[in-house]
Amino acid sequence: MENTPVASSSLALTPTATPPGAISNTGSEAENQSKLKTLLGILRRFIGVADIASVRFSLPSQLLEPVPNLEYWNYLDRPETFASIGESDDELERFLGVLRFWFTKDLKFVKGKPCKPYNSTLGEFFRCSWDVQETLPPVPSRPSSRNSRNSAASKPSQASSKGPVRVSFLTEQTSHHPPVSAFYIDCPEKGLSANGYDQISAKFTGTSIRVTPGVHNLGIFINLHKRGDESYRLTHPAVNLGGFLRGTLNLYVEDICYVTCPKTKLxxxxxxxxxxxxxxxxxxxxxVIYQYTQEDDGIQKIKDVPSKLVLAKIEGSWMSQLYYTVPGSNEKHLLIDLDPLFPEPKTCPPPDAMLPNESRMMWEGVTEAIHAKDYSRATQLKSEIEERQREKAAARATEGVEWRPRFFEAPTLAAGRPRLSADGEKALKGLHTGDYKLEPAAVTGA
Structure with a gap:
C-alpha cells in the first residue's frame, strides 16, 4: 500500500479518488519505537481481560492512524477480483474466483503494517465506490500447461470484459455495546453483492494480541444474483499481532477458516x-476444495477430507503467490500473484455532499491535527466526539429511546446478514449514479 496518509476530505473539491485507509509508515524509527513502548504500557493493563475490544478504551491520538475505522475495514482492496467472481458458467471456476477475491481482500496488511484507526461512533457511516476498468478472466478449472506457474498466461491480468464496472460500498456502525458495524457491497452490472457484520474480539497475552471474529461476525456473505442467488459464506481466521517487544508489529495467522456454497455443495x-x-x-x-454431501458434514480439518471428494488443492503464501492443483496432476497453477498488486484508490463523495456523521467529515479535524502532529489538539477534538456520544447515549437511556440504525434494518445479529433499509438502498443507488445527496439524519449517535 502507498505510504501516503489518507487525504482530508477538506482537500477535495469533486468526488475524489483517494488511497484506502492508509497504513502509513510515517515517523522515524525512534518515534515508532517510542509509540510501541507507550502502547505496550497501556495494553499491559488489560492482561487477563477476556475481550479488550469490548472495553473500547481510548488511545492517545499520537498512537492512532489518521483514518476512520469504517473506512479502514473494507474488503475491496482489489475490487476487480470481486467484480469477476461470477464470470464463469463452471461452478468450480466460480468458486476459485471467490478464493481469488478472498486472498486480495486484506492487501492493506500485505503491503503495509498493522495500525489502530479511530473507534467508530454509533450511527457513523462511510460510503465509497470503485470503477473497475477491466474484469478478470475466470480461473480455469481444467488448466492446460500454458497456465502453469511459470506462464504469463497464468497471471490474472487478461481482461474478461471491458468496464467500467462500478463496485459500491456502504457501512454503518449499528451498535456500540458491543461495537458492531454492518456493511453492504454492490455491483449491479455483474449481479453481485456481499454483506455481513464486522466485529472483533481481542485478548492481550502480554506479548501479543490475538484477534478473533466477534460473536456477531459470521463472515462475508457473497451473493450471485444472476446465478440463481448462488451464495458463499467466507469465515474469518484468527490473527495474532505480535512484535511489541521487538518494536516492529507483525501479523501472524495460525488458524482454519472455511468457504461454503450451499447451492453447489462446494x-x-x-x-x-x-x-x-x-x-x-x-x-x-x-x-482443499471438495464436494460435500450433507448440510453440515462436520469436516473441520484438511486431513479429514476424503481424497475422492477433492476437486482442487490450494497452497502458497497469503502475502505473495497462491497456487492451485487439480486431481491427476502435481502441476501448480497460479491463482493470484499479490506481489505486483496494491490497494486500489476509492472514490468518495465531495465534502459538500457529506453529512456530519459521515466518517471523513466527523473525524476531519482530528485527522488534520494528527497530520500536523498537533497531538494535543487531536486529543481534544477526539475527546469532544467521544463525550458527545456518551451524552447522547445517556439522554436516550433517560428518555427510553432505543437506537435504530439508518441504512440497515434493526440488527438481526444472529443471522449475520444485515438487510438494507430504504435509506440504505437510496445511498447505494446514489453511489452508482453519482447522486450523493442525502438528507441529514434526524438522530445521530455523536
Missing part, C-alpha cells in the same frame, strides 16, 4: 500455518 478448508521463531516468516496457507 466447500474449501483453508489452513493458515504458523511460522517458527527461527527464520523468515513464510505466511503459508494450504487448503
Amino acid at each position: 466447500k474449501a478448508v483453508l489452513q493458515y500455518l504458523g511460522d517458527s521463531w527461527i527464520g523468515k516468516a513464510k505466511h503459508k496457507v494450504e487448503g
